Amino acid sequence: MIDSHCHLDLLASHKNLEKVLDSAKSAGLTRIMAPSIHPESWRALHKISDQYHHMLPIDCALGLHPYFLNSSDCLSSDKALSHQLSELESAAQDCHPSVKAIGETGVDGHIDIPITLQQKVFHAHLTLAERMSLPVIVHHRKSHHLLLESFKQSHYQGSGVIHAFSGSVEVAKGYLERGFYLGIGGTITYERAKKTRNTLAYLLEHHVDRLLLETDAPDMPMCGRQGEPNEPRYLTDVVDVISEIYSVKRSEVIATTTTNYLRLFGIED
Numbered sequence: 410m411i412d413s414h415c416h417l418d419l420l421a422s423h424k425n426l427e428k429v430l431d432s433a434k435s436a437g438l439t440r441i442m443a444p445s446i447h448p449e450s451w452r453a454l455h456k457i458s459d460q461y462h463h464m465l466p467i468d469c470a471l472g473l474h475p476y477f478l479n480s481s482d483c484l485s486s487d488k489a490l491s492h493q494l495s496e497l498e499s500a501a502q503d504c505h506p507s508v509k510a511i512g513e514t515g516v517d518g519h520i521d522i523p524i525t526l527q528q529k530v531f532h533a534h535l536t537l538a539e540r541m542s543l544p545v546i547v548h549h550r551k552s553h554h555l556l557l558e559s560f561k562q563s564h565y566q567g568s569g570v571i572h573a574f575s576g577s578v579e580v581a582k583g584y585l586e587r588g589f590y591l592g593i594g595g596t597i598t599y600e601r602a603k604k605t606r607n608t609l610a611y612l613l614e615h616h617v618d619r620l621l622l623e624t625d626a627p628d629m630p631m632c633g634r635q636g637e638p639n640e641p642r643y644l645t646d647v648v649d650v651i652s653e654i655y656s657v658k659r660s661e662v663i664a665t666t667t668t669n670y671l672r673l674f675g676i677e678d
């Protein structure tokens with residue numbers, strides 16, 4: 410069972426990572442993707458990946474998350490922005506062995522950062538991902554139309570995952586047609602998530618080869634676990650819900666999503 414989206418560096422400020430990874434392993438996790446959010450996070454995750462590799466393989470992605478564009482100085486001037494982007498490029502080219510993707514990047518329609526700036530940064534991530542032949546890990550909130558527009562405008566031919574996908578079947582199709590994978594997480598553990606559950610039914614029937622599992626820990630608590638930091642071990646809740654609602658074997662969900670993950674991120678089993 411692989412958690413395709415877990416912010417281990419953020420989790421480390423709430424929890425003892427060794428314990429987190431130990432219980433993740435006991436719960437059946439075999440691998441974790443840790444996307445980064447800003448330059449300090451790139452360095453922190455390289456360290457975490459080295460330090461805990463003996464417990465679980467930890468893959469990393471390099472990116473500038475839209476939430477943190479404020480703190481990473483990109484807003485102050487064009488020069489500061491291009492400096493950040495060229496730092497990202499050299500970090501990616503340094504290519505720590507754990508780097509398997511570019512991200513977390515994307516566009517968020519709900520934050521106080523100008524959309525044009527977010528799109529510019531997103532575009533730079535897409536260009537870098539294509540140049541490095543790495544997939545992208547994409548964040549969205551009220552921004553599906555903007556993301557699809559960016560893919561078109563930048564003629565992006567690469568692949569990637571839309572993380573924490575909770576949209577309709579129609580929206581899902583727009584990404585699937587582009588060869589994207591969809592990350593499904595804690596949202597589906599809530600009964601009210603009818604739209605996402607409906608999309609998941611479609612995915613299981615028609616595009617099961619594009620399904621990834623994720624926790625987005627320490628965020629996005631599973632149903633019944635609100636109020637505590639989310640952890641990779643709770644990925645079992647997502648698997649249980651899928652297995653229950655759609656009458657698929659747990660082992661089948663785990664095997665399929667593991668194969669999908671390894672294929673997308675180009676990792677040999």
Ligand SMILES: [Zn+2]
Pocket residue numbers: 414416444513625
């Ligand atoms: Zn994230």
